[in-house]
Amino acid sequence: MKTRGFEIVSKYKDKGINLPRRQTIASAGYDIEAAEDIVIPSIWRLNFVRIFRLIRNGHQLYERDYEMSDDILKPILVPTGIKVYMPEDEVLILANRSSNTFKKNLALPNGIGVIDADYYNNEKNEGELFVQVLNYGVRPLKIRKGDRIAQGIFIKYLKTDDDLPIARERVSGFGSTNGKES
Numbered sequence: 001m002k003t004r005g006f007e008i009v010s011k012y013k014d015k016g017i018n019l020p021r022r023q024t025i026a027s028a029g030y031d032i033e034a035a036e037d038i039v040i041p042s043i044w045r046l047n048f049v050r051i052f053r054l055i056r057n058g059h060q061l062y063e064r065d066y067e068m069s070d071d072i073l074k075p076i077l078v079p080t081g082i083k084v085y086m087p088e089d090e091v092l093i094l095a096n097r098s099s100n101t102f103k104k105n106l107a108l109p110n111g112i113g114v115i116d117a118d119y120y121n122n123e124k125n126e127g128e129l130f131v132q133v134l135n136y137g138v139r140p141l142k143i144r145k146g147d148r149i150a151q152g153i154f155i156k157y158l159k160t161d162d163d164l165p166i167a168r169e170r171v172s173g174f175g176s177t178n179g180k181e182s
């Protein structure tokens with residue numbers, strides 16, 4: 001019987017993806033690997049480029065220039081090539097590895113990632129997990145395919161007494177319930 005587990009998404013079948021694994025007897029987290037080589041640019045450099053662009057365009061660096069700009073510094077989404085299934089009352093918490101901040105200047109800007117049970121096999125991206133990352137170091141950071149970039153922890157979540165039943169199905173992630181994806 002299938003209860004909870006990880007699977008490889010179709011796009012990455014036969015691409016040598018390893019399913020997440022725990023590393024020691026009592027490790028809570030299933031370590032999740034990057035599915036591709038990817039370079040994470042430094043946020044300092046990106047911000048420098050933005051400021052340089054503002055100055056070059058003759059803008060003064062007033063607060064309103066930032067407010068007017070829709071040039072949001074978006075985190076990089078690292079593909080994992082995997083999806084996760086679990087009972088409806090569970091959630092996979094995607095957490096950073098402490099070594100990422102300690103050794104690599106790699107942060108998960110959303111703090112933790114919340115992977116909902118109904119994200120599995122969604123029509124848009126089949127439920128592929130992505131890890132949002134920011135490199136707060138000064139150099140670009142190379143992530144290689146197979147590097148363990150985050151860990152997934154399964155937990156049960158609770159509902160309030162007056163929780164409203166809802167029939168809406170999840171079609172994707174990253175703002176899909178906002179009406180439009182951002």
Ligand SMILES: O=c1ccn([C@H]2C[C@H](O)[C@@H](COP(=O)(O)OP(=O)(O)OP(=O)(O)O)O2)c(=O)[nH]1
Nearest residue numbers: 113114115116119129130173174175176177178
């Ligand atoms: O680090 C993350 C965080 C989320 N997700 C996927 C799985 C999750 O089920 C979905 C929605 O995440 P969340 O509810 O945290 O984001 P949202 O901004 O509320 O998006 P939505 O409106 O789609 O719920 O996006 C990831 O792949 N990685």
Ligand SMILES: [Mg+2]
Nearest residue numbers: 174175176177
């Ligand atoms: Mg949501």
